[in-house]
Amino acid sequence: MPNNRHGVVVQMESPNLIPERDLGTIPVLQAEHLGIDFGGLTAVDDFNIAMGRSEISGIIGPNGAGKTTIFNLLTNVYKPTRGTILLDGIDTAGKSMVQVNKMGIARTFQNIRLFSQMTVEQNVLVGLGNSMSTRLVDDIFRTPKHWKQEREFHDQAMELLSFFGMERFANTKAGNLPYGEQRRLEILRALGTHPKVLLLDEPAAGMNPNETEDLMENILRIRDEFHLAVLLIEHDMKLVMGVCEVVAVLDYGKIIAKGTPEEIQNDPRVIEAYLGKQEVK
Numbered sequence: 001m002p003n004n005r006h007g008v009v010v011q012m013e014s015p016n017l018i019p020e021r022d023l024g025t026i027p028v029l030q031a032e033h034l035g036i037d038f039g040g041l042t043a044v045d046d047f048n049i050a051m052g053r054s055e056i057s058g059i060i061g062p063n064g065a066g067k068t069t070i071f072n073l074l075t076n077v078y079k080p081t082r083g084t085i086l087l088d089g090i091d092t093a094g095k096s097m098v099q100v101n102k103m104g105i106a107r108t109f110q111n112i113r114l115f116s117q118m119t120v121e122q123n124v125l126v127g128l129g130n131s132m133s134t135r136l137v138d139d140i141f142r143t144p145k146h147w148k149q150e151r152e153f154h155d156q157a158m159e160l161l162s163f164f165g166m167e168r169f170a171n172t173k174a175g176n177l178p179y180g181e182q183r184r185l186e187i188l189r190a191l192g193t194h195p196k197v198l199l200l201d202e203p204a205a206g207m208n209p210n211e212t213e214d215l216m217e218n219i220l221r222i223r224d225e226f227h228l229a230v231l232l233i234e235h236d237m238k239l240v241m242g243v244c245e246v247v248a249v250l251d252y253g254k255i256i257a258k259g260t261p262e263e264i265q266n267d268p269r270v271i272e273a274y275l276g277k278q279e280v281k
């Protein structure tokens with residue numbers, strides 16, 4: 001049985017690995033035989049995943065391998081040509097992006113997507129708004145319930161910001177934040193929707209080694225404090241190998257290997273297709 005620093009993982013009958021602590025519960029995210037064609041191009045084919053609810057997994061692979069397309073499929077930006085996606089056991093087929101978000105899947109983007117003219121707090125409130133139900137009548141007539149809810153939203157936004165020590169930026173325009181803080185804000189906005197699964201698309205892109213080191217700690221902290229699963233796409237191998245329990249390697253839309261970081265680093269197919277002589281220690 002393979003071991004890594006986060007504990008023991010076990011090999012299931014299926015090609016998926018689920019942390020031992022999550023066995024006995026249904027996977028929080030499961031995709032089976034997922035695929036999509038764009039005209040004649042098969043961008044993703046036969047993608048399978050079964051994530052435990054406190055698992056951190058990674059997808060790596062060369063540019064154009066289909067990694068972001070998988071995120072677009074998992075969040076219903078794209079309708080799959082083939083296959084199924086179950087979120088906590090429920091099929092997401094036919095749901096809108098907002099419905100899938102409410103069901104428990106949230107993401108960040110490769111290129112940061114914030115409302116740059118809005119304040120930091122307002123950006124977080126957008127995420128919170130997705131997860132809460134307010135009554136239109138209360139909002140229109142500014143009833144006492146409306147003001148109570150506003151206060152609750154504000155408190156929750158500030159609490160979320162405190163996770164990254166960002167309260168002091170609450171009234172700053174998001175577009176004026178330093179780059180690293182913008183990346184953090186995007187994560188907070190996603191967390192505000194109370195996801196069960198957080199998808200991070202190249203979270204370390206543009207970060208220096210110190211920021212990446214912080215990010216690694218934060219990903220573990222997010223998993224532990226928000227009790228969720230994290231699936232990330234990343235080219236920074238130090239980060240991937242440092243935080244992921246399971247790594248899937250994608251090439252030309254297909255998984256060519258899946259395993260623990262140790263297994264992946266030593267897999268000749270992966271070395272040939274992607275890792276080459278990259279420094280990963």
Ligand SMILES: Nc1ncnc2c1ncn2[C@@H]1O[C@H](COP(=O)(O)OP(=O)(O)OP(=O)(O)O)[C@@H](O)[C@H]1O
Nearest residue numbers: 038041043061062063064065066067068069070110
């Ligand atoms: N909407 C679309 N229409 C047509 N082709 C698309 C579309 N979206 C993605 N593709 C194609 O699917 C393939 C996979 O792209 P994708 O962006 O998922 O790769 P990636 O692995 O995320 O790459 P990178 O590491 O550079 O971000 C590419 O050939 C891309 O051109």
